[in-house]
Amino acid sequence: MRDILFLFAVCATFLCASQNYDIGMAVHKNELKATTYAKDSTANAVVIYDYGNSFVNEKTFWLNVEVEQKIKILRPEGIARGEFEIKLYKGKSSKEKIDDIKGTTYNLENGKIVKSHLTKNAIFEIENDNYTLVKFVLPNLKIGSIITISYTTKSRFMSKYQPWYFQSIDPVMYSEYNTSIPGNYNYHVKLVGEISLDTNESIIKRNCLDAGRGAYAHCSVNKYVMTDIPAYKPEGFTTTSRNYMARIEYELSVFKGFDGSVDKITKTWRDADNELKTDLNFGRQLGKKGLVKNLLPAEISSIDNPLEKANRIYQYVLNNYKWNGKSERYDVSLKSLIKEKTGSAFEINLLLANLLSYEDIDVFPVLMSTRENGLVTRLFPVLSEFNYVILKVIIDNITYYLDATNSYRSFGELPFRALNQYGRLIDFDEGSDWEDIEVTEISSRTHRIAFSSFEDDEFYGTIESGYSGYHSHGPKQQFDENASAYFNQKANNLTDINIENHEVLDFDKTKSTFNEKMDISLTPEFIGNKIYLNPFILKFFDENPFKLQERTYPIDFGYKDSYSYSMKINLDNLVASELPESVTFTLPNNAGRLLFNIKLVDNDLLIFFKAYFHQSIYNPNYYPYLKEFMNKVVELQNNTLIVLEKQ
Incomplete structure (x- = not known):
């Protein structure tokens, strides 16, 4: 009864905004007659109904994800919404599957609803080493059409629990995501974007998963709903859409086996610091005194003023080493950089860190994610999200941020790509911490x-x-x-x-x-x-x-x-x-x-x-x-x- 009342309230809420649209998968004449969406007159299409349900199958223990969608095409550009691509991940011992693909195009012809169904021979699969791409196009698409699709994906990869995008490039009237997560899987759940949930409900379903021989799990059953979601339309003066497109994401933290074993997946920052300290591409590249002790000219090493010395060291690196355009933390070798005179952002900035440290100047590497790469989560360490490094230098209690990849920036200026709010300052002695990156100068x-x-x-x-x-x-x-x-x-x-x-x-x-x-x-x-x-x-x-x-x-x-x-x-x-x-x-x-x-x-x-x-x-x-x-x-x-x- 509560769900019926809720659905009635949603429909009442959308009475004006939806014009003649009805929440749900059923298609009616009034929806086919509609030509616009009142809340966004520029929309090429509108997602009327978007539904997902993720749960672990009791028999196979695979993660099943049921998806249903109903979309109205409003403009010629919206016809492309009838083309679908679904990626199915491949692992070493298993690969994701898809079942029950159904699709229908509804058109109004001579006052009657005409249905055109998706056929099996219109579904194609393209294979590569990492995934299978499932593609299909619904038939008889035109302006005014309404399309419905449904399918179920199946996966053994519980570490990749299905995220859910409430927001899309089109306005969405109603989006609902349901999850049932067994208690032996502990996830960090992250809501991304600026839009609030209309519904966020959670209950415990007891004995939802029976593993036999007396082993069982309770499930956390969750329901998330957003309504009246504006389209995500890219525009200037922003970073990547991954920072802000409204969605729910999952990161597996701990897995508890039915045999009593516990597998800690997500590390603490203390664990991450220890990993970084011994990392060949990071920690092992710091403290390279043998490589840098004879690198600086005597006229730089002999400078007494620490700020002047730091500036001259910065200019020395700029003048002698060129950035190759690469940013990621892999195959980092300061020895190679010194020999070849060209290298990645990690190599150049870690060389600068070594030179400054050798001259007794306080310097700390700051791991970052560039504007195009997106913001890293602050809830728990995911080292793969960091794709850049800058330096924090402290001289006479004043902080300077350095990056030696471009000779047209002055001492203390970061590249625009690094202006992405915050990074992780790495201090192997005192422990890492978050560092807010803000340009104070106008x-x-x-x-x-x-x-x-x-x-x-x-x-x-x-x-x-x-x-x-x-x-x-x-x-x-x-x-x-x-x-x-x-x-x-x-x-x-x-x-x-x-x-x-x-x-x-x-x-x-x-x-x-x-x-x-x-x-x-x-x-x-x-x-x-x-x-x-x-x-x-x-x-x-x-x-x-x-x-x-x-x-x-x-x-x-x-x-x-x-x-x-x-x-x-x-x-x-x-x-x-x-x-x-x-x-x-x-x-x-x-x-x-x-x-x-x-x-x-x-x-x-x-x-x-x-x-x-x-x-x-x-x-x-x-x-x-x-x-x-x-x-x-x-x-x-x-x-x-x-x-x-x-x-």
Whole structure:
């Protein structure tokens, strides 16, 4: 009765949002007639019903997973939802199986429901060494179709307990996952993503599994439900979707055999530290005094100031060893790196760690996962999730994070790929611990335009541009590698500006700044005797990067940044007749601000614009405000006009 009432409540909840859709596998005319999904007018398809049930079969002791789905196709792009691929894992002594594949396409033709069933000869299997790929396409797919599928997978690999994705690339109206886990299997259960469960129920079912001879197990029976789940739509300023797509995952912690044996699968961090200490690709590569004792030139080793010495050691590694683009922790050999002069991120940064340690500078390796690899779990150690290493250096109680894979980053700057919130600091003496990685410095882009004269219907003046922090890395590298190509690209991009002269000021790739100056001329637009000028002759954003109706995952810039723009126009032979209004916009909790103003001071017209973000990561609640913020920025850049007249 409780389940019936719950289902009624769910249906009532979806009465408005679902329009004519019904939760469950049955297909009705009203669903086939529906042409849109009210909660997401851009959806190519909508998952009406998504059901999973995982349990251990009492006779075979295999893990069975029953799956049912009902999907409505709304747009031409949604027809691809009728194509399915299911991976079945292969082990050394066993492989996963699939049974009872059923699929039906429902269409409304001449007012009648027409069913087209999946046939066995439309199901294909592709084999490789690691898995079997089962593929099938449902028949008679078209816009407006509803498809239903069901199947059961069977597996002996209890360590790979079936995860469940509540969220997909389409909106999901109802997703339910049921599990029955015998008590002799102890899993770490992790809910990933920003969406909360609507239902999270658990009961104990006694004697659910009978192993014979008096051996049995109780089962933890769980029911998880999410409803009204927005589609996961990838967009900029984020890391991998694996960090945020709503799902439940399982990691086997302990297995208790019916014979009383206990197999501890998941290690503690103390266990993991001991493993890392003797690891040929990590711990055994640290403390290599014999390899590095004669490596540094005497002029570096003789430096007394520890910060200066650390900086020079960092530059030494950058100048003498090149990164080969590899990041993972395997086949690490400092001996090979020293000989070949090229190596992986682990090899280069562990060499740097050895050099710093040999010179009595406090240094600790920090294991990390890159932005593309995803966040590692903090609940328990899974060493395979770490694919990168950086260094934490402490000098005079000040922390510096180092990575020597790119010579265009200054001392203390990490690569963007490593800005992934946290890592695991490895200290074999005191024990490892989590280390939050946060860039405190603000990266900036600044343009200062000064038009000093207006002659022969042209403005003449200068542009001074400055880039700091992460905004400086690209320009520094592009200019240093090919100065003429850098200038040509800039000239091609600035089609409305004539560049008379270009100069890069005080270039030093080891610094976190890049500054340049251009002498320019500009021909404005005339209508009669009036000059129409958009002051934003350089733009920070061509368009609003935030286009989704709703975003369920954080907005991750990686670092705090600011954008400043100013223009000064000398009005010796001009007069300002029409000026735009000032604009101010502030994000909630003062998390960012947009300023634009214009004023006359003596004989100069001064325009000032600044947009800055006080946080490197914003939770999804900020999304509508950030979207409005960027709308205002783009609107100002594209549609601001100053009207001047010649005297």
